[in-house]
Amino acid sequence: MSFELPKLAYSHEALEPHIDSRTMEIHHGKHHAGYTNNLNNAIKGTSMEGLSIEEILSKLDMNNMAIRNNGGGFFNHSLFWNVMSPGGGGVPSGDLMTAINDSFGNFEEFKLAFSKAAGTRFGSGWAWLCVHPGGKLEVCSTANQDNPLMQGIGCGGYPVLGLDVWEHAYYLNYQNRRPDYVSEFFNVINWEAVSASFNKKK
Numbered sequence: 001m002s003f004e005l006p007k008l009a010y011s012h013e014a015l016e017p018h019i020d021s022r023t024m025e026i027h028h029g030k031h032h033a034g035y036t037n038n039l040n041n042a043i044k045g046t047s048m049e050g051l052s053i054e055e056i057l058s059k060l061d062m063n064n065m066a067i068r069n070n071g072g073g074f075f076n077h078s079l080f081w082n083v084m085s086p087g088g089g090g091v092p093s094g095d096l097m098t099a100i101n102d103s104f105g106n107f108e109e110f111k112l113a114f115s116k117a118a119g120t121r122f123g124s125g126w127a128w129l130c131v132h133p134g135g136k137l138e139v140c141s142t143a144n145q146d147n148p149l150m151q152g153i154g155c156g157g158y159p160v161l162g163l164d165v166w167e168h169a170y171y172l173n174y175q176n177r178r179p180d181y182v183s184e185f186f187n188v189i190n191w192e193a194v195s196a197s198f199n200k201k202k
């Protein structure tokens, strides 16, 4: 069994003007497809073949850069498409909002912490909102295609929201203005999907 590039639940242009159609087309169709193919090639014939992507990320030898980079790339982008939607934005509700208030004080403080994590990640990487068993939330960031499920990454819990801050995610529309891209991301966050993941993993 090999991994397959997940289909988008919306069209390439659906997230405009916040995320442009051409970026979505290349990001999903080229970058994510590349990580998927390279992951399949990297695990072929190894003990990782047949494991779930979560198992691969938590068990991999961090010196194996092919599985680390492409396994991370496969999982991270699959999560990323799922936490965005054309009708997104606003604020979460229910238990997730309660947990945000408990962990950060209020939604604005969470937004500041997440935006700072995304803005201060030097070079390529991701910003995350993770949930720990019991429901405690944490904001952190990782380099390259690393992911909170990997061991010893300094960023723990299960990632329920992730933002790609590689230049390929925003350069066509925002050039060097990463803070503008981060700010616009909040207009497309699919809080229902984030809540569903939170409720499953808390």
Ligand code: MN3
Residues within 6 Å of the ligand: 027, 031, 077, 164, 166, 168, 169
């Ligand atoms: Mn990317």
